[in-house]
Amino acid sequence: MRARTSHSESIARHIRAVVDHHSSRSGFPPAALVLTEDETLGLLVSKRLRDRGCDVLELHDTASFHRLLRDGGAFDLLIVDGAMTCSPFHGLGYARRRGLDLPAIAIVRSEDEHTRFEAEQLDLTLCNRAAVRSSLDRLLLGALHWLTQQRTSRAA
Numbered sequence: 390m391r392a393r394t395s396h397s398e399s400i401a402r403h404i405r406a407v408v409d410h411h412s413s414r415s416g417f418p419p420a421a422l423v424l425t426e427d428e429t430l431g432l433l434v435s436k437r438l439r440d441r442g443c444d445v446l447e448l449h450d451t452a453s454f455h456r457l458l459r460d461g462g463a464f465d466l467l468i469v470d471g472a473m474t475c476s477p478f479h480g481l482g483y484a485r486r487r488g489l490d491l492p493a494i495a496i497v498r499s500e501d502e503h504t505r506f507e508a509e510q511l512d513l514t515l516c517n518r519a520a521v522r523s524s525l526d527r528l529l530l531g532a533l534h535w536l537t538q539q540r541t542s543r544a545a
Contacts (some may be wrong), residue, residue, distance in 0.1 A: 424473070
């Protein structure tokens, strides 16, 4: 008798399939940028992304993020911690106004209304910090599907 697969295992398998599809079409896996000052959160998110087949660049301060944007650093997906000492949203807003179009997930505290508002203004997908373990895969799957659709429509 075959063991029943959990919902989270099913999503993880689906993510790996989307990552494999991206890799086969572009020749490389999706590059994810994880921006957080919180080492524990950064390790959790980065490990999850690597386990799903993504290349991961970790940054721990907004100055490094701004330099990367200014220097034209390439990445396909952004996961940003909204609770950083210096808000990363200003740099992202600047980049968006100059054509940076990629899926982004903001990890925010549910009680932090100002950060939630800033993230929503930039059209970021919100992830409740308290539920990051349980909801990250679902949000990642949506972001990767969006990325795949964008790349497919640009190629057509």
